[in-house]
Amino acid sequence: MTAVPAVTGTATAEANPNIALIKYWGKADAAYNLPVTGSLSLTLDTAPTRTTVTLDDTLAADELVLGGVVQAARPAERVRVFLDLVRALSGRTERARVDSVNLIPTGAGLASSASAFAALAAAASAAYGLGLDDRAxxxxxxRGSGSASRSVFGGIVRWYPGDDASSYAEPVPADLDLAMVVAIIDAGPKTISSTVAMNRTTATSPFYPAWAESTTAQLDEMLAALDRADFTAVGELAESNSLRMHATMAGAWPPVRYQTAASIALVDAAGELRAAGVEAYATMDAGPNVKFLCRPDDADRVAAHLATVDPGARFLSARAGRGVRLLGSSE
Structure with a gap:
């Protein structure tokens, strides 16, 4: 994308979810959402979030409408805190009305917060008159959601650890055409939020330090695999990194378990597909739903096999998508 222009008043932006192939799990600094390790993801071309930010100096407080429903409590507070940051950067004081629609289920481990805060960042930046380049x-x-840093960009994206100035995402050039089949087992909100689960894992799992060390090594291996366009290595690393993350969560106390019997059956189905000559690799985030990395020509066959394993699941097929884009603005 190009830099978000300095426009004030009302602005609308759209961003797509991204699915991490090398995971972000653990904060080095919670206040700035700085990650313990780097990560790498694929931005999808499906199920975007569309967000409109409208400044209104008659409002006593910011308002959040999500999917047509006025929000309160934690969702509204997260947006208010984020808009306070934008106001501080812009030097403006107006409150805002935020109207957002997620086309991916919210809070189900399907990267809704990544697309939501990337869209909010772009729309709020324009509405409050901030002229930001892609890195900024x-x-x-x-600051709104760590993984949202990656949804600013399309395709394969790397997010760097570091301090507030050096922790950002950027695209990774790769000569690979990737597809992803998303198996939605449960579209409802997860019982343990990502933040709670992440903090519990880093604080109590004895396996966490080893996971962080191995993730740093796997990120380097993934970048090398992408550089040589080695699809098999990319898939194996993605599945391995996901399994290690969930094993580390299971070692927390109380244990964090997002995998269900249906999740495990679908993860096992990836091995069945590979045994049949179809390369598909499973990855899971903070929720029961499973994603499958495959080649575009294999996506229909992958989805068809998964449907026999779990006939009640819903399947989305996606390819690499665009980064955040500004759709409209006015004074």
């Missing part, structure tokens, strides 16, 4: 916009989106 990625850093801003990170």
């Amino acid at each position: 916009l990625s850093r801003l989106a990170r």
Whole structure:
């Protein structure tokens, strides 16, 4: 994308979810959403979030409408805190009305917060008159949700650890055409939020230090695999990194378990597909739903096999998508 222009008043932006192939799990600094390790993801071309930010100096407080429903409590507070940051950067004081629609289920481990805060960052930046380049916009989106830093960009994206100035995402050039089949087992909100689960894992799992060390090594291996366009290595690393993350969560106390019997059956189905000559690799985030990395020509066959394993699941097929884009603005 190009830099978000300095426009004030009302602005609308759209961003797509991204699915991490090398995971972000653990904060080095919670206040700035700085990650313990780097991560790498694929931005999808499906199920975007569209967000409109409208400044209104008659409002006593910011308002959040999500999917047509006025929000309170934690969702509204997260948006208010984020808008306070934008106001501080812009030097403006107006409150705002935020109207957002997620086309991916919210809070189900399907990267809804990544697309939501990337779209909010772009729309709020424009509405409050901030002229941000892509790197600055990625850093801003990170403050709302760490993984949102990656949804600013399309395709394969790397997010760097570091301090507030150096922790941002950027695209990774790769000569690979990737597809992803998303198996939605449960579209409802997860019982343990990502933040609670992440903090519990880092604080109590004895396996966490080893996971962080191995993730740093796997990120280097993933970048090398992408550089040589080695699809098999990319898939194996993605599945391995996901399994290690969930094993580390299971070692927390109380244990964090997002995997269900249906999740495990679908993860096992990836091995069945590979045994049949179809390369598909499973990855899971903070929720029961499973994603499958495959080649575009294999996506239909992958989805068809998964449907026999779990006929009640819903499947989305996606390819690499675009980064955040500004759709409209006015004074």
